Amino acid sequence: MVYLTRIEHFNAAHKLFNPAWTEAQNEAVFGKCANKNWHGHNYELYITVKGEPDPDTGLVYDVKKLSEIIKDHIIEKLDHRNLNEDVAFMKGKLCSTENLAIAIWNELGPHLPGGVLLHCIKLYETPRIYVEYFG
């Protein structure tokens, strides 16, 4: 089994806000991240797939094709967007990096060809904060 990773990035606004709570509760739990006018991040997205190298190509998967799939199904929907307002697959969800990583996994998985499995979504919210989701 070989693990292949492609790195992409997107710049987005978001806020951490539970609509079932008051503003005061949101601020108590999320602090500055609950700013009602949003804040933002340059997200760095590491997508790791796994498989056996094809004996004819030596590749687990053509990484150019992987990049196109990620761009079409993920980056286009997230880049320069407001995660709370603009992204259909985040509607009704709290826009934490954790939930975003899970949502990216769920969005991407169905578009990978057979024999190429998602292994990990690693998502940096900042250079110092990242999450990993292994499905």
Added chain:
Amino acid sequence: MKVSVFRREHFNAAHRLFNPAWDDATNEKIFGKCSLPHYHGHNYELEIKVTGEVDPQTGFVMDLKVLSELVAENVIGKFDHRNLNLDTDEFKHTNPTAENIAIAIYNILRPHIRSDHDLVIRLYETPRNFVEYPSS
């Protein structure tokens, strides 16, 4: 003998680029995705460069703890986890491009730095796009 000292800070903010004097189509043509109406965001990385003579008593050009506190209080406190277009006085009527943010940060810090010290602001909007003011 002049030495330059640097301090790095960061802030995470939302913004959008648009000119209110233009229609939506013109804004989209000029600014592209950066003018999308619901804002997007960045982890801004900020480098502050102060240049001056080394003080013979301390060995410092400037105490970098003092510089860090100045930046935290006067810049990061205003911009971090904010929407630059909606939450700040500096960008009420100014487009929050990286260029204009660097100029604003310079103008905020300049009065707090000794007049015989040079000040330069370098601001990374992304790891690949950054600006410097004043330009060398």
